[in-house]
Amino acid sequence: MKLLHFLCSAILASMAAVAHASSIEGPVPGHVELNPVAIGMFLLFVLVTLGITRWASRRTRTTKDFYSAGGGITGFQNGLAIAGDYMSAASFLGLSGMVFVFGFDGLIYSVGFLVGWPFVMFLLAEPLRNLGKFTFVDVIAYRFQQAPIRLMSASTSLVVVIFYLVVQMVGAGKLIQMLFGLPYWMAEIIVGALMVTYVFFGGMVATTWVQIIKAVLLLFGATFMAVTALAQFGFSPDEMFRRAVAVHPGALSIVGPGKLVKDPLNALSLGIALMFGTAGLPNILMRFFTVSSAKEARKSAFIATGFIGYFYLLTFIIGFSAIALLAQHPEFFKSTVDGHFHLTRDLLGGSNMVAVKLAQALGGNLFYGFIAAVTFATILAVVAGLALSGAATVSHDLYACWLARGKANEAREMRISRLATLTLSVVAIGLGILFEHINVAFMAGLVGAVAASANFPVLVASIFWRGMTTRGAVAGGSLGLISAVLMTALSKSVWVDVLHQAHAPVFLDNPALVSVPLAFAGIWVFSMLDRSARAQRERDAFALQEFYGQTGLLPVKAVDH
Numbered sequence: 001m002k003l004l005h006f007l008c009s010a011i012l013a014s015m016a017a018v019a020h021a022s023s024i025e026g027p028v029p030g031h032v033e034l035n036p037v038a039i040g041m042f043l044l045f046v047l048v049t050l051g052i053t054r055w056a057s058r059r060t061r062t063t064k065d066f067y068s069a070g071g072g073i074t075g076f077q078n079g080l081a082i083a084g085d086y087m088s089a090a091s092f093l094g095l096s097g098m099v100f101v102f103g104f105d106g107l108i109y110s111v112g113f114l115v116g117w118p119f120v121m122f123l124l125a126e127p128l129r130n131l132g133k134f135t136f137v138d139v140i141a142y143r144f145q146q147a148p149i150r151l152m153s154a155s156t157s158l159v160v161v162i163f164y165l166v167v168q169m170v171g172a173g174k175l176i177q178m179l180f181g182l183p184y185w186m187a188e189i190i191v192g193a194l195m196v197t198y199v200f201f202g203g204m205v206a207t208t209w210v211q212i213i214k215a216v217l218l219l220f221g222a223t224f225m226a227v228t229a230l231a232q233f234g235f236s237p238d239e240m241f242r243r244a245v246a247v248h249p250g251a252l253s254i255v256g257p258g259k260l261v262k263d264p265l266n267a268l269s270l271g272i273a274l275m276f277g278t279a280g281l282p283n284i285l286m287r288f289f290t291v292s293s294a295k296e297a298r299k300s301a302f303i304a305t306g307f308i309g310y311f312y313l314l315t316f317i318i319g320f321s322a323i324a325l326l327a328q329h330p331e332f333f334k335s336t337v338d339g340h341f342h343l344t345r346d347l348l349g350g351s352n353m354v355a356v357k358l359a360q361a362l363g364g365n366l367f368y369g370f371i372a373a374v375t376f377a378t379i380l381a382v383v384a385g386l387a388l389s390g391a392a393t394v395s396h397d398l399y400a401c402w403l404a405r406g407k408a409n410e411a412r413e414m415r416i417s418r419l420a421t422l423t424l425s426v427v428a429i430g431l432g433i434l435f436e437h438i439n440v441a442f443m444a445g446l447v448g449a450v451a452a453s454a455n456f457p458v459l460v461a462s463i464f465w466r467g468m469t470t471r472g473a474v475a476g477g478s479l480g481l482i483s484a485v486l487m488t489a490l491s492k493s494v495w496v497d498v499l500h501q502a503h504a505p506v507f508l509d510n511p512a513l514v515s516v517p518l519a520f521a522g523i524w525v526f527s528m529l530d531r532s533a534r535a536q537r538e539r540d541a542f543a544l545q546e547f548y549g550q551t552g553l554l555p556v557k558a559v560d561h
Contacts, residue, residue, distance in 0.1 A: 037365040039179055041373035046194065049210050049380065053197060056206035063400075063410050066203035066417065067134040067392050068289040073208055075296035079303025081208045082287050084215030086113070086304065087311050088382040092218065092375060093171045094444060095312070096355040099319020103244075103254025105261060106319055109444070110312035112274025117308065119279045121301035127463050127549035128288045129297035135389070136285040136455070137397045140462045143541040145470040145534065147402055152474045154397045156454035156481045157282040161390040162427055163447040164281070165383060169432030170443070172379040174353060179372055188432045192425040195383045199391060199421045204290060207384045214377035219307065221374045222314040225355070228362045229321035240317075243324035254323070261509075269449075269513030276516060277448025280455030283382075283389040294552050315355075322358045329361050383428070387421050394420035446488050446510065453480035453515035461523050463549060466542040469535040472527025480519025487511030 059065060073081070091113070098106030132138040137153040169188055176187035199207065233239040241255055248254050261267040278284065288297045356375060360368035395417035404413075435443065458477040461468045488494060488511055492504040508514065527535075 037369040039369075041369040042179055042376055045373045045377050048213075049206075049377070050197065052209050052213075053206040056203065056209065059205055063134070063396070063413055063417075065205065066414060067286075067388075067396065069204040069208055071290060071292050073290040075291055075299030076303055077208070077212060078287055078291050078296070078300035080215045080307065081211040081290075082284065082300060082304035083307035083311070084211030084218070084378075084381055085283060085287065085385050086308050087215060087218055088168060088171075088378060088444075091311065091444075092222070092315065092355055092378055093175075093353065094167075095315040096319040096322065096358075097353075098260065099316060100322045100354040102260040103248065103250060103256075103320070103323075105257055105259045107316060108261060108267070108270060109274065110315060112271055112448075113278060114305075114309055114312055116275045116278025117301070117305045119276065120284070121298065121305060124279055124285075124459070124463070125288055125297040125301045126294040126552075128285060129291065129294045130552035131463075131545065131549050132289055134286070134289055134396050135392050136282060136459060137393065138401075140458055140473065141401070142462070143538050143545050144462070144473060145538075146405075148470055148474050150397045150402045152477050153455070153458065154393045156450075156458075156477055157393045157397075158390055159481060159485065160280070160447060160451045160455065161282055161386050161393070162424070162431065163450060164283070164444070165386050165390075165424065165428040166431045166435050167443045167447060168379050168383045168386065169428050170435055172376060172383070173432055173436070175356070175372060175376055175379070178353060178356070184436055185433050188429045191379070191383065191432075192429045194380055195387050195428075196421055196425045199384050199387045199418075204388060207381070207388055208290060210377070210384060211381040214374065214381045215307065217374045218378055219311060221359075221371050222311060222318065224367075225359055225362060225371065226314045226317040226321070229317060229325065229358065232321070232325060232362075237317075240320055240324060244320050246324075247327040248323050265513060266509050269508050269510040272516055273446075273449035273452050273510050273512035276452035276456045276512070277450075280451030280459065281447075282393065282451075282455070283385045285459075286385075286389050286392065318355055318358060322354045325361055326354070326357060329357075387424050387428075390424045391417040391420040446493065449488065449510050449512040449515065450481065450484045452512050453484040453519050457516065457519040457523055461520075466539055467527050468523055469527045469530040469532075469538050471530045471532075471535065472523045472525075475526035476519045476521075476523030479522040480515050483518050484511045484515040487515060 064071065095106060095109055098109060100106075128136060128139055131142055135157070137150055137157065140153050141149040169191060172191040173184050173187040176182060176190055177184050180187070182190075230237070230240065233243065245252055245255060250259060253259055261270060288300070291297050291300055356368065356372055359371035363370075395413050399416050400413050454477055457480060458473050461476070462473065487506050487508065490504060490506040491509055491511070492506075493509055495501050495504040495506075
């Protein structure tokens with residue numbers, strides 16, 4: 001507790017010192033002028049969330065408290081927390097930026113993320129809650145050989161968590177850079193330090209309540225922004241579109257498809273990644289273990305779906321309003337040689353900061369400060385959930401269930417979890433600096449592709465197909481992970497845009513069209529070829545697993561191998 005108090009004080013003192021020094025000396029060259037109101041609200045939120053973390057640390061005594069809040073979260077609370085986890089930097093900053101730059105095509109991300117929810121709600125929520133304990137890997141490993149399944153599933157989960165952490169870190173770094181005038185790398189370190197503090201001491205209890213608070217604030221702020229923006233057009237969407245078309249360099253093309261995804265194969269591949277990736281995100285799946293029953297798990301998925309769908313409608317309005325309204329504020333744009341600005345690339349802070357800049361144009365410093373603080377809350381809540389998911393994978397799936405064979409000492413497991421949090425933070429900071437200039441919604445699509453390829457096929461087959469074996473699960477999951485990561489690295493988004501090579505070896509911007517079918521094919525082929533006695537026992541155990549998964553009547557006990 002003394003260490004928590006020291007860290008909280010140190011973080012707040014360092015931030016206040018930076019804000020004070022910056023206000024005296026002026027902003028770093030090349031950055032916007034500092035906004036004291038925004039900085040004040042930002043520091044207020046950090047203070048409140050650190051207080052929540054200190055409160056939660058007193059209630060986090062066991063691994064069950066740390067990983068799943070003791071199973072004491074209600075369905076409504078968990079639904080709000082899931083919505084908070086899902087309404088991330090990629091959603092609020094990235095999607096509004098996508099619509100700002102590409103127009104109508106930005107909706108493909110909103111629709112894709114949303115339609116993935118029926119898979120989670122109707123197919124996975126109940127068996128997940130009935131079969132799992134702390135992570136979705138518990139479900140996959142239920143009737144299979146523990147060591148290879150947990151090693152493979154933990155590897156895929158960590159890759160997804162690290163990729164998704166990069167998405168959030170980029171958004172957070174840009175926001176702090178804009179608010180405080182700090183170098184980007186320093187902003188990343190601040191975010192990493194706060195992330196470690198929340199997870200290290202508060203666990204799932206602190207993470208859940210930070211997510212609930214930020215979900216309520218974000219829904220309120222986005223609603224107010226959308227209504228205020230529409231008021232500028234007499235509450236006429238037609239007028240909003242007309243004015244957006246008049247000022248955007250793309251003109252009429254922004255209200256039709258084809259600017260972002262230019263061919264059917266890339267569109268199909270992106271759609272597969274967004275739809276099925278939702279059902280493979282470890283931080284989302286982990287939330288179903290925080291409720292007391294399968295009924296509450298279904299309720300939380302239903303609540304989350306409603307809030308998320310409403311929120312994505314707001315990002316569409318925010319994006320198009322920004323096109324029409326920000327053009328009237330040239331102070332938000334960089335000057336070019338000929339004295340003009342270009343909507344597609346010259347906004348200060350990049351397209352990821354569109355929503356924040358629109359708040360400043362609509363409501364001045366007060367609303368700008370509120371939205372900036374809420375946006376930062378959004379990011380911190382999600383990175384805390386991701387870090388907790390990654391830490392649980394290392395300490396529970398790899399150490400407690402595999403290396404210690406279910407006989408781990410709780411205190412040691414908690415220490416390993418916290419060490420994993422520190423390690424993930426360092427990795428996330430480094431990769432966040434490397435991917436500084438990438439659009440966060442686009443990066444989220446690539447994260448979805450890895451989750452859809454590596455986690456979703458194995459999870460679905462383990463729950464619904466009697467014929468899957470350990471050999472098939474490991475082969476299919478590994479094929480999905482390797483193909484998704486390799487094709488992502490060789491695509492234009494990484495090979496050309498990040499590594500600055502001349503031509504990309506892979507023409508698909510998103511690998512899901514190839515990697516997802518490859519994962520399912522690997523599961524089927526290697527399972528069908530497995531005629532061992534162990535494989536037959538695993539198939540025979542399916543009936544008992546299905547009974548437990550659908551009824552939740554009996555205690556969960558994995559098959560003894």
